[in-house]
Amino acid sequence: MTRWNEFYVHTTREVPSDAEVISHQLMVRAGMIKKLAAGIYTYLPFGWRSIAKMAAIVRREMDAAGAVELSMPAIQPAELWQESGRWQRYGRELLRMQDRHDRDFCFGPTHEEVITDLVRRDVRSYRQLPFNLYQIQTKFRDEIRPRFGLMRGREFLMKDAYSFGATEAQLDEAYEAMRRAYCAIFEACGLEYTMVEADTGTIGGSSSHEFMVVAQTGESAVVSCGCGYGANIEKAESRLPAVPVPATEPGARRTVPTPGHSSVPDVAAFLGVPATRIVKTLLYETEKEFVAALVRGDREINEVKLQNALGCDHLALASEEKVERLTGAAVGFAGPLGLPAEVRLIADESVRELRGFVCGANESDAHLVDLVWGRDLSLPPVADLLLVAGGDPCPRCGEPLQLSRGIEVGHIFKLGTKYSEAMRCHFTDEHGAELPMIMGCYGLGIGRTVAAAIEQNHDADGIIWPLPLAPFEVLLMTINATDEATRKAADELHAALVARGIEVLYDDRDERPGVKFKDADLLGIPVRVVVGGKSLAAGQVEVSRRRDRVKEAVPVTAGLEAVLARLAAEGRRLPG
RNA sequence: CGGGGCGUAGCUCAGCUUGGUAGAGCGCACGGUUCGGGACCGUGAGGCCGGAGGUUCAAAUCCUCUCGCCCCGACCA
Numbered sequence: 001m002t003r004w005n006e007f008y009v010h011t012t013r014e015v016p017s018d019a020e021v022i023s024h025q026l027m028v029r030a031g032m033i034k035k036l037a038a039g040i041y042t043y044l045p046f047g048w049r050s051i052a053k054m055a056a057i058v059r060r061e062m063d064a065a066g067a068v069e070l071s072m073p074a075i076q077p078a079e080l081w082q083e084s085g086r087w088q089r090y091g092r093e094l095l096r097m098q099d100r101h102d103r104d105f106c107f108g109p110t111h112e113e114v115i116t117d118l119v120r121r122d123v124r125s126y127r128q129l130p131f132n133l134y135q136i137q138t139k140f141r142d143e144i145r146p147r148f149g150l151m152r153g154r155e156f157l158m159k160d161a162y163s164f165g166a167t168e169a170q171l172d173e174a175y176e177a178m179r180r181a182y183c184a185i186f187e188a189c190g191l192e193y194t195m196v197e198a199d200t201g202t203i204g205g206s207s208s209h210e211f212m213v214v215a216q217t218g219e220s221a222v223v224s225c226g227c228g229y230g231a232n233i234e235k236a237e238s239r240l241p242a243v244p245v246p247a248t249e250p251g252a253r254r255t256v257p258t259p260g261h262s263s264v265p266d267v268a269a270f271l272g273v274p275a276t277r278i279v280k281t282l283l284y285e286t287e288k289e290f291v292a293a294l295v296r297g298d299r300e301i302n303e304v305k306l307q308n309a310l311g312c313d314h315l316a317l318a319s320e321e322k323v324e325r326l327t328g329a330a331v332g333f334a335g336p337l338g339l340p341a342e343v344r345l346i347a348d349e350s351v352r353e354l355r356g357f358v359c360g361a362n363e364s365d366a367h368l369v370d371l372v373w374g375r376d377l378s379l380p381p382v383a384d385l386l387l388v389a390g391g392d393p394c395p396r397c398g399e400p401l402q403l404s405r406g407i408e409v410g411h412i413f414k415l416g417t418k419y420s421e422a423m424r425c426h427f428t429d430e431h432g433a434e435l436p437m438i439m440g441c442y443g444l445g446i447g448r449t450v451a452a453a454i455e456q457n458h459d460a461d462g463i464i465w466p467l468p469l470a471p472f473e474v475l476l477m478t479i480n481a482t483d484e485a486t487r488k489a490a491d492e493l494h495a496a497l498v499a500r501g502i503e504v505l506y507d508d509r510d511e512r513p514g515v516k517f518k519d520a521d522l523l524g525i526p527v528r529v530v531v532g533g534k535s536l537a538a539g540q541v542e543v544s545r546r547r548d549r550v551k552e553a554v555p556v557t558a559g560l561e562a563v564l565a566r567l568a569a570e571g572r573r574l575p576g
Numbered sequence: 577c578g579g580g581g582c583g584u585a586g587c588u589c590a591g592c593u594u595g596g597u598a599g600a601g602c603g604c605a606c607g608g609u610u611c612g613g614g615a616c617c618g619u620g621a622g623g624c625c626g627g628a629g630g631u632u633c634a635a636a637u638c639c640u641c642u643c644g645c646c647c648c649g650a651c652c653a
Contacts, residue, residue, distance in 0.1 A: 013602070013614065014588050018646055038645070092577095093652065110653070144577085144651055316650070411653075443653075479612060514613040521613085533612055542612090 002472070004507040009046045011519050021217045023454040024149030026463050030522050032471075039146025039154030046523070047450075049471035051157065054446050055136050057188050057468060058159045065181035067132040067161050072114045074138055078104030080113035084422045089313060095142045107140040112419050112441060115162045119437070120425035123164070129427060129437065130170040132177075134161035136446060150447035151407065151455075152219065157446040164420075164437045166429060171438045175207070175414055178442045182211050182410050185444070190466030190571075191409075191453055196222045196230035198411065199304050207414040211444075212406030213452035220408050223401040225394040234304040237384060238392035238401065242353050243276040243296070250356030250370040259365040262332020264297040267367060271358060274298075279351050279359040279371075281334040283323050283343070286312035290326060290343045293385060294336055296350035297358075302387040309346060309383040327362040335360035335368060337377045345380035352382055407452040408445075415439040463524030464546050467570040474563055475525040477507035477516050479532030486532035489556055493531065493541065496560045501575065502567070521546070527566045529559060545570070 009031040016035075019025040027033045032047025043051055059069065078096075081087035087094075087104075095107040108114065115133060123129065136159045146154045163174035179195070186193045191213050198210040210232055212222055221233035231237070261270045268275045278297030283290060284306070291310060295301050307315045320331050326343055327334045336345055336359060351357070354373070361368045373379040390403030419425065420436035428434055450469060457464045467473065474497060478490045490508070497504045505525060507516055513533075520528055530542040540553040543562040547570075554562045564574060 011614095012587065017582090017588075020647090091652085141653075145647095145649095147646090314651090408653095413653095512611060512613090512615070514611090514615075517613040519614085530612080535612090 002503075002505050004505065004509050007045060007505065009044070009523075011522055019149065021148045021151065021455065022458055023151065023217075023451040026454055026458055026522070027149055027451065030463060030524070033150060039143060039152070041150065041153060041155070043447075046471050050450050050465075050469050051446060053469050053471070054189070054450050055157075055159075057185055058136065058444060058446065061181045061184045061188070062134050062159070062161065064184075065132075065177045067134045067163075067178075067181075069135060070133050071135045071137060072108075072111050072118070074108055074140075075105050076108045076111075076114055078106065080117055080423075081106060084113050084116075084419055086113070093142050093144075095140050108137075109139055109141040110441075110443075111135070111137075111160055112162070112415070112439075113423070116419045116423045116425045116439070119164055120420075120423060123425075123427060123437070126166040126427055126429045130163060130165035130174060132161055132163040132174055132440075134159060134442075148217070148219075148451070150451040153447065156448065159444040159446060161442040163440040163442070164425075165440075166427060166435070166438070168438060171414055171416075171440055174440050175412060178412050178440070179209065182412065182442075182444065186211060186213070186409070186449075189449065189453055189468055191449070191456060193409070194222065194224060194230050194406065196224070196232050196406075197235050198232045199234040199308070200413065206416060209412050210408050211410035211412075213409050213449070213456060214404060215407050215452060215455045216405055217455055218405035218407040220406050221403060222406050223388055223390070223392075223403055225397060225399055225401050227394060227397040227399065229394050229396045229401075231388075233388060233403075234302065236388040236401070237395040238386060238388045239395055239398065240299075240350055240386065240392065243274075245353070245355045250372055253368060253370050253372075253376045255361050255363070255366050256369055257365055258333075258367045261365075261367075262330065267358065268297065271367070271369065273358055273369075277354060277357050279336065279354065279357050281336055281360055283318040283326060283334055285316055285318045285322065286310060287314045288312060290318060290322070291315075292334065292336060292339055292343050292345050294345070294347040294351050294380065295385060296348070296354070299348070299350055299389075300387040301348065301385050305383070305385050305387075306346070309385065310344075327360070329360070329362050329364040329366075333360040333362065333364055333366060335362050336380065337368060337371070338362045346385070347380045347382050348385035349382055350386055352379065407448065407455065409449045409452055410442075410444040412442045413440060415441050458524070461518070462522035465524045465526055467526050467567070467572055470524070470526050472503045472505040472525050473567060473570075473572065474502055474504045474527045474529060475507060475520050475523065476504050476529045476531065477520060479513050479516075479530060479536075481508050481510040483532060486536055489536060489541070490531040493529065493556070493559050497563060500560070500564070502563070526570045527563055529563055531559075 011031050012029050015025045016028055019028055031044050033041040035041055097105050139158050140155050143154050146152055165171045193213045195209050195211050198208040200208045223236045224230040261267045264275050264278050275297040280295050280297045282293045293301050293306055323331050356370050358367055358369050391400045394401050417436040425437050426434045453469050454463050476494055478486050480486050494506050524546050526546050528544050535542050535553050541556055541559045542551050542553050544551040545566050
């Protein structure tokens with residue numbers, strides 16, 4: 001029984017100036033969330049109901065997949081993080097604090113350390129494996145730049161699960177069960193989503209997939225293909241068609257002046273060669289060394305791939321001063337030939353087949369032309385460093401790849417033994433051998449999924465909730481709350497709906513109809529019932545769905561059935 | 577961390593250049609007229625102009641410091 005006047009919901013007409021994306025704007029306007037500090041939000045009652053719905057769906061599917069719920073501490077001692085090595089490596093994103101005894105703690109951004117510590121104390125034998133533990137909990141990651149409301153908050157709700165097994169096969173099974181559970185969850189939410197291959201990054205591990213809700217405002221770029229291939233842009237591969245090499249044998253290497261032409265398009269135009277025959281040289285700095293990465297002139301470097309190929313923790317483009325010191329030239333004239341020995345060279349596949357190519361001369365206002373690998377310089381170690389672009393051929397079938405954007409709402413990982421080895425989480429197998437457990441971890445952003453649902457389901461007037469995530473199923477409103485007949489009819493219908501187990505928000509405010517209609521559209525509750533006014537005088541109530549706004553007047557006595565029919569059309573299964 | 581911007585009523589913002597009694601719209605309270613798509617009229621409440629220091633007869637306004645927030649970039653499970 002929820003009457004608007006007794007509930008705590010405050011809608012606004014104006015959008016706060018910091019809300020950029022539609023889901024953030026609508027969540028604030030609909031009174032779902034309120035910002036307390038950068039990236040930190042209160043979930044107001046209307047928003048919390050939706051979060052709770054999401055959490056319930058996640059619990060249902062996780063339980064069905066055989067995972068077991070627990071709840072771990074949000075505050076974690078530094079020792080565990082020092083043991084896994086992440087106290088140093090995690091960086092500023094880890095919110096650290098000290099207690100009164102000056103002991104170090106952090107607010108958990110994730111729980112691999114805690115769960116591994118827990119399990120190693122309890123589990124000894126292969127006969128106690130496998131299992132999968134999960135929690136829904138508040139995490140904190142001190143993001144450099146929180147934005148977009150719940151989409152990229154610092155404090156956020158996440159479901160995280162951790163599987164432990166004795167064998168690779170058990171890991172594969174747990175991973176597959178999670179994959180299926182995630183599909184079931186996002187389908188249950190009524191979301192349009194895709195699963196893509198993802199980079200495993202510094203977490204390591206053999207396999208990883210991300211679940212993306214398709215949205216223009218998504219922060220992640222993904223490529224996909226009709227054949228079923230899909231990957232995060234950080235991971236995406238392609239088979240680039242070879243560039244035709246010139247028919248004539250390249251002449252001897254020469255240095256040519258290219259005054260003021262430092263960018264690839266400039267140089268290409270100035271020299272009259274296609275960008276595909278230029279080798280672009282980018283200087284990076286890692287925690288260990290300087291790196292020159294080579295890529296074909298028309299393409300970009302994928303820095304995630306480069307970082308993986310180099311095996312470094314930090315990677316950044318070298319500063320202008322450092323580039324000038326290393327190359328002895330202004331920025332824009334770097335090349336692989338004649339760099340100091342301290343600079344490590346690495347090349348993308350795209351430059352391997354080039355002959356007679358152009359590159360910077362490591363001399364201001366000059367480029368080298370007619371270079372040939374093996375003749376003028378040796379080909380550096382080659383790796384896949386390519387940033388895939390839309391239209392590139394699919395690595396599986398060769399058809400053009402589609403580039404789109406998505407919101408990462410779930411991420412599943414095969415961790416392997418990274419943490420169990422570092423933290424000695426061992427078990428004894430049937431032969432008496434002591435082995436590290438094989439782990440998987442499976443994250444799902446609760447609040448982010450709700451935000452993504454709004455991003456995907458709204459119109460100019462407000463939210464259009466998919467029923468499973470809707471804070472309420474039915475909005476019942478009176479046209480004239482002070483009219484006795486209206487109040488009586490609405491009260492009765494309200495009671496009838498509640499008796500059927502329907503979640504109703506009863507807007508009984510003494511407000512002008514326009515205000516209540518606008519609020520109803522903004523809140524986006526799937527089914528609306530309007531009682532009062534002319535229709536009630538004719539013995540009718542008006543029933544409609546937020547999704548299509550097709551209004552139908554039905555006799556008061558048929559109001560309940562009309563609402564139930566619309567709920568059924570929204571996918572509600574009704575008891576009895 | 578680099579660059580840019582903003583802190584004035586609950587919200588959105590003017591006022592600052594050129595120092596001189598604190599403003600508008602929305603929201604809120606009260607009265608009246610209204611009443612099926614964010615009504616209208618009237619009255620009213622509500623501010624240490626983010627904070628600290630300085631200049632000045634006088635500071636929202638000028639100067640210094642500081643805190644918070646936002647945008648772009650770098651970074652990122």
